[in-house]
Amino acid sequence: MKLASIVGARPQFIKLAPLSKEIRKRHHEILIDTGQHYDEEMASNFYSEFQIPKPDYSLGIGSGTHAEQTGKMLIELEKVLSQEKPDLAIVFGDTNSTLAGALSASKLGIPIAHVEAGLRSFDRSMPEEINRIVTDHLSSLLFCPNELARQNLAAEGVTEGVSVVGDIMLDALNSSLEAAKKHSKILDTLFLQKKEYQFMTCHRASNTDNEQNLRSIISAIGESGEKTVFPVHPRTMKYLESYGMKDNLPKNLIITKPLSHMDTIWLVANSRRVLTDSGGLQKEAYILGVPCITLRENTEWTDTVRVGWNILVGANKEKILRAIREFVPPAEHPDIFGPRGANVRMVSEIDRFLGSA
Numbered sequence: 001m002k003l004a005s006i007v008g009a010r011p012q013f014i015k016l017a018p019l020s021k022e023i024r025k026r027h028h029e030i031l032i033d034t035g036q037h038y039d040e041e042m043a044s045n046f047y048s049e050f051q052i053p054k055p056d057y058s059l060g061i062g063s064g065t066h067a068e069q070t071g072k073m074l075i076e077l078e079k080v081l082s083q084e085k086p087d088l089a090i091v092f093g094d095t096n097s098t099l100a101g102a103l104s105a106s107k108l109g110i111p112i113a114h115v116e117a118g119l120r121s122f123d124r125s126m127p128e129e130i131n132r133i134v135t136d137h138l139s140s141l142l143f144c145p146n147e148l149a150r151q152n153l154a155a156e157g158v159t160e161g162v163s164v165v166g167d168i169m170l171d172a173l174n175s176s177l178e179a180a181k182k183h184s185k186i187l188d189t190l191f192l193q194k195k196e197y198q199f200m201t202c203h204r205a206s207n208t209d210n211e212q213n214l215r216s217i218i219s220a221i222g223e224s225g226e227k228t229v230f231p232v233h234p235r236t237m238k239y240l241e242s243y244g245m246k247d248n249l250p251k252n253l254i255i256t257k258p259l260s261h262m263d264t265i266w267l268v269a270n271s272r273r274v275l276t277d278s279g280g281l282q283k284e285a286y287i288l289g290v291p292c293i294t295l296r297e298n299t300e301w302t303d304t305v306r307v308g309w310n311i312l313v314g315a316n317k318e319k320i321l322r323a324i325r326e327f328v329p330p331a332e333h334p335d336i337f338g339p340r341g342a343n344v345r346m347v348s349e350i351d352r353f354l355g356s357a
């Protein structure tokens with residue numbers, strides 16, 4: 001059978017890697033890269049890091065407003081999908097590439113499989129929440145990472161084609177961790193000792209496109225005095241420059257370019273705590289046993305908060321500072337992300353769906 005995997009943004013390359021390996025054992029996979037992320041550190045490096053085959057189609061869409069970016073993707077994806085006529089289109093996560101992939105496939109009558117279905121932050125001001133809801137409602141196969149995601153779908157009346165397969169990022173995390181133990185030099189490169197620093201990422205529209213929020217986050221870090229490694233997403237760098245903050249950042253921030261997944265995982269694993277507005281990092285921090293302070297008002301990964309290892313502080317300076325000084329997770333660290341092998345379970349479901357089992 002012919003399957004078309006559609007990716008474009010950084011976290012999608014991470015999720016694609018273990019699934020693609022499994023798909024290619026018995027299907028023909030066409031890989032389409034929308035080009036949403038185009039900087040070397042944001043995209044190309046992931047192909048070599050995860051040994052993902054080169055894409056069959058690179059659409060080179062790049063940045064733009066949501067409508068521009070999604071619209072251009074729709075036009076180009078329709079051409080490729082009409083020509084290739086895959087039996088199934090696979091989309092990942094919640095970015096504009098996910099939405100465009102799902103919309104263009106559904107208009108052509110191509111069934112869709114959604115990897116990481118059913119996640120909800122219940123915050124419709126996030127572009128990602130809109131992308132998730134629309135994609136889920138267009139998909140024939142909905143791969144949920146956990147039971148809560150299945151319940152979210154059921155509450156919206158989506159029950160057919162839904163399966164709880166576990167978390168695909170577990171597989172990527174484990175291989176990056178193994179590689180990091182052997183090969184990562186990042187602690188030496190940044191002159192860091194284990195557990196003497198905290199690790200931060202910040203790129204969500206709600207934090208970067210709002211000057212007050214970005215200032216509040218950076219000034220909380222400055223006031224905490226904690227050594228803080230901060231790989232800066234290009235979007236965030238653009239705003240730091242435009243707000244005139246780039247040349248006056250606190251001295252305890254260690255700024256780097258976006259890093260490989262291996263180096264990121266190694267920095268997280270050896271940090272005292274993580275501060276982030278990313279979805280994936282909240283999860284990775286938990287699995288690596290590192291407390292997480294989430295720079296958002298809500299999260300899709302509510303289980304990490306429920307078990308006490310993640311705290312939501314938004315962009316509130318006082319809350320961020322208090323969490324840095326006082327937040328201590330409990331001794332219990334239950335397994336909330338299930339067993340490995342989500343990729344194998346997804347391909348079994350795909351086989352059943354396509355009648356190729």
Ligand code: UD1
Nearest residue numbers: 009010011036037038039042063064095096127128234235
């Ligand atoms: C996107 C996803 C977000 C995900 C993130 C992962 C959407 C709506 N959001 O956000 O859910 O967490 O990817 O990283 O799809 N830019 C560059 N070079 C790049 C990529 C981006 O310079 O390679 C800059 C551009 O100025 C661009 C801005 O970053 O305008 C935003 O990029 P975009 O792809 O629209 O969204 P992200 O913030 O990366």
